Amino acid sequence: MPQGKPVAVPQDGLTTRQRRNRPLLMLHTGEMKGKSTAAFGLALRAWNQGWPIGVFQFVKSAKWKVGEENAFKALGRLHDETGEGAPVEWHKMGEGWSWSRKQGTEEDHAAAALEGWREIARRLAAEQHGLYVLDEFTYPMHWGWVDVEEVVATLRDRPGHQHVVITGRHAPQALIDAADLVVAMTKVKHPMDAGQKGQRGIEW
Amino acid sequence: MPQGKPVAVPQDGLTTRQRRNRPLLMLHTGEMKGKSTAAFGLALRAWNQGWPIGVFQFVKSAKWKVGEENAFKALGRLHDETGEGAPVEWHKMGEGWSWSRKQGTEEDHAAAALEGWREIARRLAAEQHGLYVLDEFTYPMHWGWVDVEEVVATLRDRPGHQHVVITGRHAPQALIDAADLVVAMTKVKHPMDAGQKGQRGIEW
Structure with a gap:
């Protein structure tokens, strides 16, 4: 539900409307479930707004999140066929990024993560998507596979209206x-x- | 990512497989964004599994969550046309529940919430859905519009395999x-x- 008024109005020279529509950098963290699921929930809203969606999964396993992947690919096809919603691109590390020539080959994960980030930086510069879902991207940062300062600077200085x-x-x-x-x-x-393992349809 | 092994195996007489596939009662709470978005992200997985989805929104405003609603209705239509995924029903309080004859009329919110819960209880008994999203349903409980003990007992004793x-x-x-x-x-x-108000495509 709407959360009411902001607690302070900043002296940034922007109108409320300009500030309202400022593109956001959002982070879902913490130890518990819901980080990715909430990001994909957000992507549903972007789809409805007609914002081109780019999903980049920095994970190895293809099994997890296949539910979201299938549903979003269906929404992307629906867009391509009827114009409803927005286009959806879904890329994942592990079998090789889908834009890369190295698909299907054995990968060095650190190199693959860096390659993924470089592609995202190019797309940000080209204003290619309205919403970027960088799923599990904190790990390449945490492990030093990508340079955190460079990532933060690139995200902070991204042009246009890209969430x-x-x-x-x-x-x-x-x-x-x-x-x-x-x-x-x-x-x-x-x-x-309580001794329960992950289950299909709930965990993936 | 997979979270590894459970910390303890309960003495409940169930096999791992039975326990794994036990239907779950899940709760997304806390003061921050992401509660509903994560629930709708979960519903994407259910859709992919072919589990009939029932969404029940216990809110007044039609503006919020219209993004998810439109995307899920599109996924529901896709199912109806192609058989892919699962059927989706989306019901919301405020203009009158869609199964009810009282649509469009002025409502007593407490009575409408109770009417919604009664319908959900009937559907649980009939095993009508594979996943129920009871969005913002904590408020009718908190405000005493529905009886918490009755709700908990009905949910706990629900038959079959309903999440x-x-x-x-x-x-x-x-x-x-x-x-x-x-x-x-x-x-x-x-x-x-930082003085920013909610924005279209992000908050709804």
């Missing part, structure tokens, strides 16, 4: 500082505490 | 106790702190 949502644990402080919105998903209770 | 996710702040303790999974969305940083 970005980044998910994952261990978010670097510089990213938290740069983000407009940071949500931590925290655990109150998890089925694994 | 339920409930969103909203002020979750009653009895609901937390009954839930298999409880996530709190907590604030680290919000754009309204």
Whole structure:
């Protein structure tokens, strides 16, 4: 539900309308489920607004998030056929990024992550998407596979009206500082505490 | 990413497979964004699994979440036309529940919330959906519009294989106790702190 009025109006020379429509850098972090699912929920809104969506999954396994992937690919096809919604591109590390020639080959994960980030930086410069979902992108930052300062500077200086949502644990402080919105998903209770393993349709 | 092994294996007489596939009662609570968006992200997985989805929004405004609503209605139509995914029903309070004859009339919110819950209880008994999204349903509980003990007992004793996710702040303790999974969305940083109001495509 609407959350009411902002607590302070900044002296930034912007009108409320300009400030309202400022593109956002969002971060979903914390140890608990919901980081990626909330990012994909947000992408539903972007789809409805007609903003071209680019999903970049910095994970190895193809099994996880296949539900979201299939649903968004269906929404992307629907757009291509009827014009409803927005185009959707879905790229994932692991089998080789889909724009790369190195598909299907054995990969060095650090090199693949860096290659993914370089592509995202090019797309940001070209204003290619309205919403970027950089799923689990905190890990390449945390592990030093990509340069955090360079990532933050590129995101901060991105042109036009491009929203970005980044998910994952261990978010670097510089990213938290740069983000407009940071949500931590925290655990109150998890089925694994009661001995339950992940299940199809719920965990992926 | 997969979270590894459960910390303890319960003495409940179930096999791992039975336990793995146990239908879940999930709760997304806390003061921050992401509760509903994560629930709708979860619904994407259910759609991909072919589980019939029932969304019940216990809110007044039609503006908020229209992005998710449009995207899920598109996914529901896609299912109806091609058989892909799962059927989607989307019901909301405010203009009158869509199954009710009282559509478009002025409503007593407490009565409408109770009417919504009664319908959900009937559907649970009939095993009508694979996933129920009871969006902002904590508020009718918190405000005493529905009986928390009755809700918890009905959810706990629901037959078959029906997943339920409930969103909203002020979750009653009895609901937390009954839930298999409880996530709190907590604030680290919000754009309204910097004087920014909600914006289209992000907040709805």
